[in-house]
Amino acid sequence: MSTAVESPPPVVEAPVRRAEALLRARELGIVVAIVVVFVLTTLHNHAFAKSGSLQQLLTGASIIALLAVGETLVIITRNVDLSVGSVVGLSAYLVGDLFVKHPGMPVILGFVVGTGIGLGIGLVNGLITTVTRVPSLVVTLAALYIVRGIDALIVHGRRIDPISVPKSYSVVGYKAILGVPWIAIIVTLIVVAVGYAMRSFRSSRELYAIGSNPEAATLAGIPAGRRVVTAFAISGALAGLSGALFLAEYATVDATAGNGYELSVIAAVVVGGVAIFGGSGTVIGAALGALLLNTINQALVASRISAFWDQAIAGGLLLGTIAFDRWLSLRIARSLRSAEGARRDV
Amino acid sequence: MTEPDHEAPPALLLEKASKSFGAVHALIDGSITLYPGEAHALLGENGAGKSTLVKILAGVHHPDGGRLLVGDRRVSFSGPAAARDAGVSIIYQEPTLFPDLSVAENIFVGRHPLTSGRRIDRAEMRRQTTAVFRQLGVQLDPDRPARGLSVADQQIVEIAKALSFNANVIVMDEPTAALATVEVERLFEVMRALREQGAAVMFISHRLEEVFESCQRVTIMRDGRFVKTSAIEKLTIDDVIRSMVGRDLDALFPKTQTTRGDELLEVEHLSSEGVFSDISFSVRQGEIVGLAGLVGAGRSEVARAIFGIDRRTSGTVTVGGKQLPNGSPLAAMAAGVGFVPEDRRQQGLVMDLSIDHNVALASLRRLRRLGLIRRSSERNLANAWAEKLQLTFGRMKNAVSTLSGGNQQKVVLAKWLARRPSVLIIDEPTRGIDIGTKAEVHRILDELVSDGVAVLMISSELPEVLGMADRVLVLREGRLVSELSRAEADEASIMRAATGQLQGSPA
Numbered sequence: 001m002s003t004a005v006e007s008p009p010p011v012v013e014a015p016v017r018r019a020e021a022l023l024r025a026r027e028l029g030i031v032v033a034i035v036v037v038f039v040l041t042t043l044h045n046h047a048f049a050k051s052g053s054l055q056q057l058l059t060g061a062s063i064i065a066l067l068a069v070g071e072t073l074v075i076i077t078r079n080v081d082l083s084v085g086s087v088v089g090l091s092a093y094l095v096g097d098l099f100v101k102h103p104g105m106p107v108i109l110g111f112v113v114g115t116g117i118g119l120g121i122g123l124v125n126g127l128i129t130t131v132t133r134v135p136s137l138v139v140t141l142a143a144l145y146i147v148r149g150i151d152a153l154i155v156h157g158r159r160i161d162p163i164s165v166p167k168s169y170s171v172v173g174y175k176a177i178l179g180v181p182w183i184a185i186i187v188t189l190i191v192v193a194v195g196y197a198m199r200s201f202r203s204s205r206e207l208y209a210i211g212s213n214p215e216a217a218t219l220a221g222i223p224a225g226r227r228v229v230t231a232f233a234i235s236g237a238l239a240g241l242s243g244a245l246f247l248a249e250y251a252t253v254d255a256t257a258g259n260g261y262e263l264s265v266i267a268a269v270v271v272g273g274v275a276i277f278g279g280s281g282t283v284i285g286a287a288l289g290a291l292l293l294n295t296i297n298q299a300l301v302a303s304r305i306s307a308f309w310d311q312a313i314a315g316g317l318l319l320g321t322i323a324f325d326r327w328l329s330l331r332i333a334r335s336l337r338s339a340e341g342a343r344r345d346v
Numbered sequence: 347m348t349e350p351d352h353e354a355p356p357a358l359l360l361e362k363a364s365k366s367f368g369a370v371h372a373l374i375d376g377s378i379t380l381y382p383g384e385a386h387a388l389l390g391e392n393g394a395g396k397s398t399l400v401k402i403l404a405g406v407h408h409p410d411g412g413r414l415l416v417g418d419r420r421v422s423f424s425g426p427a428a429a430r431d432a433g434v435s436i437i438y439q440e441p442t443l444f445p446d447l448s449v450a451e452n453i454f455v456g457r458h459p460l461t462s463g464r465r466i467d468r469a470e471m472r473r474q475t476t477a478v479f480r481q482l483g484v485q486l487d488p489d490r491p492a493r494g495l496s497v498a499d500q501q502i503v504e505i506a507k508a509l510s511f512n513a514n515v516i517v518m519d520e521p522t523a524a525l526a527t528v529e530v531e532r533l534f535e536v537m538r539a540l541r542e543q544g545a546a547v548m549f550i551s552h553r554l555e556e557v558f559e560s561c562q563r564v565t566i567m568r569d570g571r572f573v574k575t576s577a578i579e580k581l582t583i584d585d586v587i588r589s590m591v592g593r594d595l596d597a598l599f600p601k602t603q604t605t606r607g608d609e610l611l612e613v614e615h616l617s618s619e620g621v622f623s624d625i626s627f628s629v630r631q632g633e634i635v636g637l638a639g640l641v642g643a644g645r646s647e648v649a650r651a652i653f654g655i656d657r658r659t660s661g662t663v664t665v666g667g668k669q670l671p672n673g674s675p676l677a678a679m680a681a682g683v684g685f686v687p688e689d690r691r692q693q694g695l696v697m698d699l700s701i702d703h704n705v706a707l708a709s710l711r712r713l714r715r716l717g718l719i720r721r722s723s724e725r726n727l728a729n730a731w732a733e734k735l736q737l738t739f740g741r742m743k744n745a746v747s748t749l750s751g752g753n754q755q756k757v758v759l760a761k762w763l764a765r766r767p768s769v770l771i772i773d774e775p776t777r778g779i780d781i782g783t784k785a786e787v788h789r790i791l792d793e794l795v796s797d798g799v800a801v802l803m804i805s806s807e808l809p810e811v812l813g814m815a816d817r818v819l820v821l822r823e824g825r826l827v828s829e830l831s832r833a834e835a836d837e838a839s840i841m842r843a844a845t846g847q848l849q850g851s852p853a
Contacts, residue, residue, distance in 0.1 A: 199466075200465040200466055201464065201465065201466065202456065202457075202458050202460070202464070202466065205447070205451060205455065205458065205466065206455065206456060208444070208446055208447060209444045209447060209451075209455050209456075211446070212444035212445055212446040212447060213442065213443065213444045213445065215442065216442035216443060216444060217444075217455075218426065219404070219406065219426050219436075219438070219442050220426065220442070220455050220456050221425060221426040221427025221428075221430055221456055222427075222455070222456050223427075275446075279444070279445070279446035280446040332491075332493070332494070
């Protein structure tokens with residue numbers, strides 16, 4: 001170390017654009033990863049590219065992807081919703097039970113009721129979090145157990161069988177149009193709609209602001225409490241809808257339905273590039289994260305690799321993602337600093 | 347300079363506003379009148395109540411009493427949004443940006459321009475941002491995220507935000523602290539333009555030359571009270587300083603003549619990158635050295651680096667002839683240094699623990715027998731020091747959170763004195779405690795130096811520095827700018843050094 005003088009960083013052509021490109025590339029990167037896993041597995045086992053197996057990829061990812069959409073809204077505000085798995089279980093059973101008791105009920109009502117149940121639980125989560133200022137990690141952990149407990153009481157060892165679920169309802173779970181399962185179409189529509197809304201409306205941009213700097217959000221006059229309650233309500237509602245879709249997909253529901261989903265969802269959200277401490281990320285990224293994790297899962301099955309590897313790989317992927325995020329944010333910060341130096345006219 | 351139109355009704359009038367936080371009266375009489383077209387400086391020492399007043403205008407704090415008029419309407423802000431809607435815009439000392447959002451979104455958050463269907467109109471947002479930046483004469487990419495902006499650029503974004511509101515009243519809480527000269531000049535141009543458009547600008551700064559350069563009227567506060575409002579041309583810098591600090595010095599500051607011994611604490615070329623640099627001084631046995639300066643000058647940071655809480659980038663700290671390793675409070679303690687931190691609730695005490703536990707906390711190593719600590723030895727230690735420091739308490743096993751601020755401070759002192767330190771660093775010894783206990787803390791400090799301890803005292807209260815210190819070091823923006831003997835030091839000389847008026851101004 002002879003001199004302490006740093007040489008000036010090389011002037012980069014529009015480094016800001018490059019930083020943005022890196023951010024955008026995040027979703028692209030996940031798509032690339034999905035394609036790579038898919039191609040490698042197909043080379044190994046040609047059956048993997050068959051349409052039935054493709055449908056399975058989409059169907060299997062749909063529920064986690066839908067849950068990831070709601071979870072993303074909550075995590076963007078620097079909160080977390082751990083109750084989604086339990087909500088799926090409760091909503092799936094209650095909707096199924098409704099079909100058992102009123103076999104002639106209009107099918108659409110099943111989705112409405114499921115969504116309503118989730119909405120109610122989400123509202124309670126949000127209100128408790130904002131009013132008592134107890135960390136949402138604790139509030140929704142409690143909700144996870146309470147909702148699961150209520151579910152167990154109601155189910156009471158029984159279960160919903162495929163016979164009780166009307167054909168016109170379960171068709172959503174297995175029928176496909178042009179090779180794309182209905183359930184995947186529904187989830188994709190929701191992902192795109194919410195993704196668009198998160199870019200285009202004041203209130204959704206305020207969710208990012210709250211997660212990015214909570215104190216500044218208050219000073220800017222953002223009704224942070226109301227926004228956070230809304231995020232939890234949407235997360236709950238989507239979890240309730242996921243429960244209704246769960247019933248359509250599997251047609252069998254017992255007290256363990258949706259067990260442990262919350263962790264798969266958070267894994268998908270983080271892999272999808274949503275910052276775990278809030279402020280950034282997209283629902284499209286989160287949904288793609290769910291698809292990537294499911295693709296890996298199915299690829300292992302198709303390659304006849306023990307399913308035990310699945311969880312280890314998911315864990316490794318999470319660590320890799322977090323390390324990548326850290327590296328990326330340091331890199332972006334550096335390129336932004338040099339951008340500023342280049343652009344000041346002083 | 348355009349004369350503010352005093353015949354016109356005031357743009358904003360705050361009268362006898364008060365605000366207390368628990369037992370602390372942050373603001374007793376906050377009064378200020380801002381006329382359209384004037385730049386009005388609000389001046390006062392640290393802790394004079396300026397920030398509380400600003401937060402009342404911002405709608406962050408709700409005043410306990412007094413009245414607030416904006417235009418000719420009496421208002422009571424329910425929150426920051428209400429203040430903004432009434433046309434009051436605040437630029438805070440610390441930028442309050444959203445690092446993940448773009449620069450343009452930072453400016454328009456919560457009030458984005460909309461297209462049909464209430465969607466955000468990004469093109470319009472970018473256009474308006476560019477327009478404000480052009481008005482300010484800066485080039486910043488509206489689309490880049492705020493993360494990574496320098497403090498000066500962050501401040502520019504804050505200013506752009508305030509401008510984009512078209513506010514009638516703009517409050518700037520030390521906006522220039524982080525700005526370079528060119529940027530300050532530009533800010534003053536903007537202020538002038540705003541005034542010409544009829545806005546009232548309230549300006550807080552510790553750089554008095556800026557105030558004299560850019561403001562027409564001054565309001566001075568002291569100890570949470572309004573002192574006076576005056577036209578700037580009727581005042582000199584010395585008048586202003588006298589009004590800011592003028593206070594009676596009485597028996598609050600006992601001072602015994604002591605004989606100075608060896609240099610116990612020697613600090614040489616101490617630097618911490620970006621915080622302070624090249625600080626050298628020494629403290630002798632039996633002397634109190636006061637470390638003065640404005641908030642943010644780096645006083646506490648110097649103390650933390652000496653004690654080893656923060657690592658230093660270069661320089662040495664020597665205690666009793668032995669050099670301290672970098673970044674090790676344990677080594678500093680072993681060498682005989684005690685450190686009473688600035689924030690006793692967060693850093694000095696474990697609030698939920700009992701009085702005796704807290705007193706014994708720094709002496710546990712000495713109290714243990716075979717690795718175990720006996721309750722009785724803790725209690726004996728605490729009782730001895732409670733008596734010595736005249737601690738007022740209910741029972742030893744009560745949590746320290748039940749004590750008054752003054753008695754809490756005595757517990758922190760007891761904790762360190764129980765270790766019999768040879769060097770005591772004490773940051774804000776009497777912040778937020780009542781006058782009677784203040785005098786007692788000063789008496790304790792005086793006794794300590796009589797016993798041969800070397801004391802380094804940081805204080806924002808000038809009378810305390812003047813009353814207690816044998817020598818005064820003044821920090822300004824991370825540099826040691828002045829060393830004054832007890833005879834040389836007075837309020838004016840310290841304030842001049844702290845605000846960068848060293849070259850002397852026409853008195």
